[in-house]
Amino acid sequence: MEGQLIDKLSKYIERGKSVALVMVTSQLGSSPRGVGSIMIVDDQGKLLDGTIGGGKVEEQAKEDAAKCIQKNTSGSFKYDLVLAETEHSLGMACGGAVDVFVKVFSKEEDLIVFGGGHIAYELSLMAKKLNYRLTVIDTRPEYLEESRFPDAYRRILFSDFEKNPFEIPDSASVVIVTHAHSYDAEALGLVIESKARYIGMIGSRSKIGYCYDEVKKQGVDENLFEKVHSPIGLDIGGQTPAEIALAIMAEIQAVKYNRPGGFLK
Template sequence: MSSDWKPLWRKIKQWHESGHSMALATVVDTWGASPRPVGSYMLLNDRGEIEGSVSGGCIEGAVIEAAQETMANGVPQLLDFEASNDRAWEVGLSCGGRVRVLVESMTTKIDFIPQVLEATEALELITDCQTGHTILATPQSATDKSYLREEQGHDRFHHILAQPLHVIVIGAVHITQAMMKIADSLDLAVTIIDPRGRFATAERFPGRTMVSDWPDEYLTRHPITGSTAVITLSHDPKLDDPALEIALTSPCFYIAALGSRKTQAARQDRLRAKGFTEQQIDRIHGPAGLDIGAKTPAEIALSIMAQLVDIYHNGTAL
């Protein structure tokens, strides 16, 4: 779930400042057993240096050849590899898989470097696959996914440059400790908020971003974006409720609260009394996590993180 486009653009900036010409190959469409998701990239320069990949190695040779042509003539190429055509067998694409790769010169995108690297919200690069013309826009949602679509007779790739996901956890409890291992494997940035000093210690959470403020104080100073998830685990309404109240008026993509169904019902009543609508209250996933029969802190942490991933990719919980 990591957003690796900023390292890519830092590399583009570095190579551009060194005077190199470049071509960018991006996976723009997949079907079946594709080795890499849409948005995966491979950046090449005129010295033969390469960053990233667009497959497990099976189509790289053909893509590199096309990139060298595009660097020389500036003409973009939309390459198709699928198990039913000769070229797929030539490059070794997995049976049943299909990949479409856009190869383009970076010349038309160089002017976007400052805006992309300084961005604090999601961006959208819309590229005409036939002409290479690109515009920079703002996506409708921070969790929109990249896609290829025919528009006015041309294939256009809408590449969503999402900000790295930020998980805000209220409560430095045992479940939070278990969540950290999963968050690390998903490359998620995590902030743990707990004003109770005996819980929020460096010994219990080594190397973590810890905040000892009250949740509403922190969240007021640090606005929540569409790339944020808010998870309340303290089991203390004095900590959890103020955080939920702020989250419910924000664009965050995931809100979850620990507790039984009885606890959730009482929480909903408190929020109704504060004037929140049913539509707002329904944004809270409570009890937090997928219903997998979780009992231990590690199992509960797994169920919550699995639900977060599901919501991020699919928009609704299983």
């Protein structure tokens, strides 16, 4: 049974589904199932396969596993199967205790970059290290060569994306750093109504104003511009492509984890 469950876990991971493997790691006294019992849970707390015994233990473990997936953090949990009010009590009369470990397997999140220039190249290096699935979109075929972006999931001509745009998931981050104002405006118009968690566009205040004015001509709700991070990146200084890319990626991470992006001191 465990072998089949692991096979199913692998298939969920291959399909890009965020799931958690929950395993009983310790058992004391009377408890539903023994050490090594496992189950697979999704980010909504739904049981996909396996069991650690059912009842309150399993329900609480499913809830904790869902929270772990949503935070993208693995962790250990202790459940006391007692009626007494303790820190880990589940209000049960079994009298035992169970420890479980939740291992999270998160799907790769998309980083979609419009523009294949110097900043995009530096972002591609960071994307690989941070486990983002990179898509690069450019008007110039020579900037989409596999040798330039060997780890990219997709390398797409701008015109092809315009004709057949793919759905941008709500966990995606979009960065607009093309080589021309007109393409920046076009790219923004293509993604502004998407559910992307982050949309950032490089440029000066005047250039940003130009792009916004162009997109407004499409009849876009002006309130949507509030979600665009432009000028792009955290204010950490630097002028080189690598430094700018670092500022952009730092802002993406801050938005991802809902952090202010300031000093910890």
